[in-house]
Amino acid sequence: MQFLQQLINGISWGSIYALIALGYTMVYGVLRLINFAHGDIYMLGAMFGYYVAVFLGVAEHASGVRVLSVVLISMLGCGLIGVGIERFCYRPLRKAPRLAALMTAVGVSLLLENGGQLIFGADPKFFPPLIHTREIFRFHEIVLNNIQLMIFAVSLLLMFLLHWIVMKTRMGKAMRAVSFSHDAAGLVGIPVNRVISFTFFLGSLLAAAAGILVSLSNPKVEPLMGIMPGLKAFVAAVLGGIGNMMGAMIGGLIMGISEVLVSGYISSTYRDAFAFFILIFILLYKPSGLLGKTGPEKL
Amino acid sequence: MNLLELKNCTLSFGGLTAVSHLNLNVNEGELVGLIGPNGAGKTTVFNLMTGIYAPSGGDIFFKDSSLSSLRPSQVCRLGVARTFQNIRLFGNMSVLDNVRVAQYIYLNRGLWRTVLRTRSFYEEEEQVFKKAREILNWVGLSQDEADEAHNLPYGKQRRLEMARALATRPHLLLLDEPAAGMNPFEKEELMKLIERIHRELKVSILLIEHDMKVVMGICHRVMVMDHGEMIAEGTPNEVQKNAKVIEAYLGQQINNC
Amino acid sequence: MKSIRQVLFCVAILCFFFFLNHFLTLYLNPYYLQILIYAGINVILAISLNLVNAQTGQFSMGHAGFMAVGAYASAFFTDRVGPLLHSFFTHVLAFPDFFSSFFIFGFALVIAGCLSAGAGFIVGLPVLRLRGDYLAIATLGFGEIIRVMILNMDVVGGARGFTDIPIYTNVFWLGLCVYGTWMVIGNLIHSTKGRAFLAIREDEVAAECMGIHTTKYKVGAFVIGAFFAGVGGALLAHEVGYLHTNSFTFLRSIEIVVMVVLGGTSLVGSALAAIVLTLLPEVLRFFSEYRMVVYSLVLIFLMLARAKKWKST
Ligand SMILES: Nc1ncnc2c1ncn2[C@@H]1O[C@H](COP(=O)(O)OP(=O)(O)O)[C@@H](O)[C@H]1O
Ligand SMILES: [Mg+2]
Numbered sequence: 001m002q003f004l005q006q007l008i009n010g011i012s013w014g015s016i017y018a019l020i021a022l023g024y025t026m027v028y029g030v031l032r033l034i035n036f037a038h039g040d041i042y043m044l045g046a047m048f049g050y051y052v053a054v055f056l057g058v059a060e061h062a063s064g065v066r067v068l069s070v071v072l073i074s075m076l077g078c079g080l081i082g083v084g085i086e087r088f089c090y091r092p093l094r095k096a097p098r099l100a101a102l103m104t105a106v107g108v109s110l111l112l113e114n115g116g117q118l119i120f121g122a123d124p125k126f127f128p129p130l131i132h133t134r135e136i137f138r139f140h141e142i143v144l145n146n147i148q149l150m151i152f153a154v155s156l157l158l159m160f161l162l163h164w165i166v167m168k169t170r171m172g173k174a175m176r177a178v179s180f181s182h183d184a185a186g187l188v189g190i191p192v193n194r195v196i197s198f199t200f201f202l203g204s205l206l207a208a209a210a211g212i213l214v215s216l217s218n219p220k221v222e223p224l225m226g227i228m229p230g231l232k233a234f235v236a237a238v239l240g241g242i243g244n245m246m247g248a249m250i251g252g253l254i255m256g257i258s259e260v261l262v263s264g265y266i267s268s269t270y271r272d273a274f275a276f277f278i279l280i281f282i283l284l285y286k287p288s289g290l291l292g293k294t295g296p297e298k299l
Numbered sequence: 300m301n302l303l304e305l306k307n308c309t310l311s312f313g314g315l316t317a318v319s320h321l322n323l324n325v326n327e328g329e330l331v332g333l334i335g336p337n338g339a340g341k342t343t344v345f346n347l348m349t350g351i352y353a354p355s356g357g358d359i360f361f362k363d364s365s366l367s368s369l370r371p372s373q374v375c376r377l378g379v380a381r382t383f384q385n386i387r388l389f390g391n392m393s394v395l396d397n398v399r400v401a402q403y404i405y406l407n408r409g410l411w412r413t414v415l416r417t418r419s420f421y422e423e424e425e426q427v428f429k430k431a432r433e434i435l436n437w438v439g440l441s442q443d444e445a446d447e448a449h450n451l452p453y454g455k456q457r458r459l460e461m462a463r464a465l466a467t468r469p470h471l472l473l474l475d476e477p478a479a480g481m482n483p484f485e486k487e488e489l490m491k492l493i494e495r496i497h498r499e500l501k502v503s504i505l506l507i508e509h510d511m512k513v514v515m516g517i518c519h520r521v522m523v524m525d526h527g528e529m530i531a532e533g534t535p536n537e538v539q540k541n542a543k544v545i546e547a548y549l550g551q552q553i554n555n556c
Numbered sequence: 557m558k559s560i561r562q563v564l565f566c567v568a569i570l571c572f573f574f575f576l577n578h579f580l581t582l583y584l585n586p587y588y589l590q591i592l593i594y595a596g597i598n599v600i601l602a603i604s605l606n607l608v609n610a611q612t613g614q615f616s617m618g619h620a621g622f623m624a625v626g627a628y629a630s631a632f633f634t635d636r637v638g639p640l641l642h643s644f645f646t647h648v649l650a651f652p653d654f655f656s657s658f659f660i661f662g663f664a665l666v667i668a669g670c671l672s673a674g675a676g677f678i679v680g681l682p683v684l685r686l687r688g689d690y691l692a693i694a695t696l697g698f699g700e701i702i703r704v705m706i707l708n709m710d711v712v713g714g715a716r717g718f719t720d721i722p723i724y725t726n727v728f729w730l731g732l733c734v735y736g737t738w739m740v741i742g743n744l745i746h747s748t749k750g751r752a753f754l755a756i757r758e759d760e761v762a763a764e765c766m767g768i769h770t771t772k773y774k775v776g777a778f779v780i781g782a783f784f785a786g787v788g789g790a791l792l793a794h795e796v797g798y799l800h801t802n803s804f805t806f807l808r809s810i811e812i813v814v815m816v817v818l819g820g821t822s823l824v825g826s827a828l829a830a831i832v833l834t835l836l837p838e839v840l841r842f843f844s845e846y847r848m849v850v851y852s853l854v855l856i857f858l859m860l861a862r863a864k865k866w867k868s869t
Contacts, residue, residue: 098689109852403749
């Protein structure tokens with residue numbers, strides 16, 4: 001009984017992780033960079049959503065148009081910030097050792113967190129309810145509410161959309177070409193820089209969407225809220241095989257479910273450490289992740 | 300007498316068999332060449348000999364003890380040293396330090412004495428320093444000892460790689476395309492140096508080289524590989540006339556300059 | 557002859573820091589004294605991480621975890637075992653108070669270092685198979701795991717924190733530890749044996765082929781680094797008197813990383829960076845509010861400034 005309830009909660013969190021993990025994986029695919037700041041884009045998504053919602057007065061009169069504009073405006077804002085970060089912080093470091101780019105990403109992440117604390121204030125804000133919680137389904141103590149269902153449905157929809165973009169559109173094909181080799185893609189006339197910008201844009205859109213979805217059920221919004229979900233989504237991406245989109249989705253779900261189970265059956269303080277256990281285990285024993293491929297290192 | 304022997308060695312990368320049932324030997328005091336077209340598996344053979352890869356089949360012997368389960372550092376201690384096809388110097392260290400640190404296996408003072416700076420530590424450092432200078436002098440790099448290795452011109456970097464390998468005081472020296480990218484004059488100098496190492500230091504040498512002139516000029520015996528297998532072996536003249544060898548190189552121009 | 561000289565030298569060092577301590581506690585106001593001690597602790601942390609990250613080239617982002625091990629281990633020792641030892645020393649052996657605390661804190665520092673070194677070994681052995689960004693992320697993960705494990709230990713206060721730790725840290729101990737760290741790591745890397753660390757940073761495969769057991773050296777660097785991080789943690793614990801795992805999150809590790817990155821590869825550079833970054837928030841009032849923002853900007857701009865160099869190669 002309790003187990004099923006936790007499964008529902010886990011899937012709900014898992015879809016969030018999956019959405020964020022997709023951004024990590026796409027960026028890793030085209031740049032071989034662990035974009036440490038990605039979790040903070042998720043935070044910005046929720047933060048922008050909050051301000052737009054307050055500005056539009058969604059709490060007083062929630063209409064479909066207003067809710068949709070909250071979502072779209074904050075997604076667009078995050079998308080642009082993602083593109084800007086790539087343009088100014090990562091692009092100059094394309095040829096640098098990967099560690100240098102990682103340190104820059106750590107710096108950007110710290111900047112967003114601490115700058116966020118200065119600009120937005122360190123204390124949490126409460127996201128106005130865009131949608132009122134309703135029970136959809138109840139069986140003894142197991143409850144499924146409309147928000148959980150919505151998180152799952154919207155995530156699934158976005159993932160399908162993303163899959164379609166990557167597999168079917170010209171831009172998607174270009175992304176795959178760039179992730180294979182920058183030089184080769186450049187030689188056949190693919191605008192590598194634009195493709196990379198687009199990748200950051202897409203990834204940031206998804207993270208922002210995740211931020212708003214989370215705020216529907218956990219309305220507390222604060223500048224450090226992206227750290228842990230960001231790290232866990234990264235673990236999800238590594239678990240699924242970094243660079244592999246299907247892997248990111250599966251990894252996200254596994255992370256969400258297993259984490260809820262750990263805090264339910266072992267101890268909630270170990271919840272955060274558990275993600276790191278998985279990370280280290282995967283890195284040591286199957287660095288290519290569940291769905292990734294490896295080749296031997298060439299000397 | 301056999302110094303190094305590969306018995307039936309095999310190594311594959313995924314689907315590609317880079318070395319296949321290879322038998323090869325180097326005798327004590329020999330200067331042998333190993334040639335073959337690009338991708339034949341020569342460098343992989345060096346990687347097997349120095350313990351970077353373990354063979355998936357067969358065994359490798361050096362002075363009758365097996366190398367196939369040893370780490371590269373243990374192989375080095377037994378007396379096998381190498382250079383790398385794509386130069387791998389310690390770029391941000393000085394030329395002198397490159398050669399000093401290569402004497403690592405001859406240091407007997409533990410970390411403790413190093414930290415406490417005992418007298419025996421200073422004596423040992425002095426010996427290492429003298430030896431390093433001697434080797435640099437020997438290969439003609441004494442003028443450059445204070446430069447950082449990555450600032451040296453290409454030809455000198457190759458020499459430094461050899462100096463560094465010599466600093467481990469090997470019985471067998473493995474040279475991977477030492478003449479690559481050199482001009483004819485530098486090649487001439489290099490050949491003299493290799494012969495001097497062989498003659499004066501009494502080091503056995505196994506040499507991978509593309510330049511036939513270098514190989515023919517100094518090697519006593521030449522082995523030819525293709526597709527991970529040994530296709531011919533003999534004196535330089537014999538090998539050059541071998542039909543299989545000519546076929547292997549067909550389409551690949553034999554470098555005659 | 558030589559050993560007599562060395563003993564004399566040690567005694568001189570002890571006396572020097574002893575009198576320095578007396579002098580400074582008499583004439584320096586406590587606020588400056590405290591800043592001095594924080595700066596010293598950061599120097600220890602920065603130099604010890606320098607050995608791992610800058611000299612050996614194994615980029616670790618988990619230094620705070622080892623600091624935490626040292627801090628908690630030593631606090632546990634002085635708080636629980638300390639009083640027993642104290643009564644033993646003063647009553648049975650009739651030591652004066654001064655000697656009793658000397659020995660107790662001396663032990664505590666050694667225990668802190670050794671336990672952290674042990675943790676460094678346990679973490680380093682598996683994790684140093686990884687390279688570059690994966691290594692960085694994995695060490696970050698281990699740092700956090702250590703922290704959460706301590707958080708779940710009730711004997712050291714768990715989520716409540718560890719309170720009432722005796723204040724033992726002073727300029728004498730600080731000076732001794734900074735000097736010790738500097739001497740051990742400095743002497744190490746300026747020797748042929750210690751150049752093996754640099755060789756590994758420059759080219760691991762080539763280093764191994766020159767006879768250097770790279771695994772031993774990488775784990776060794778990690779263990780030595782962890783040892784001194786533990787000592788730094790112990791000094792911190794006995795300066796502040798209170799410990800909570802929140803002071804050892806990966807942000808703490810990143811602060812130390814910034815010191816090393818800012819200071820360049822040399823030990824002096826790391827030490828200077830540590831001092832500057834400790835003093836800045838005190839000198840510039842407004843700075844303390846923006847401290848982490850400045851850290852992040854420093855990190856970003858340092859990397860961007862070095863981008864030119866990488867572009868050319
Ligand atoms: N680490 C590796 N992973 C995959 N393939 C490799 C690796 N090392 C070598 N190879 C392949 O093995 C073959 C032999 O390579 P190599 O020994 O370098 O040839 P050579 O030195 O004779 O030119 C080549 O096809 C090469 O691509
Ligand atoms: Mg080769």
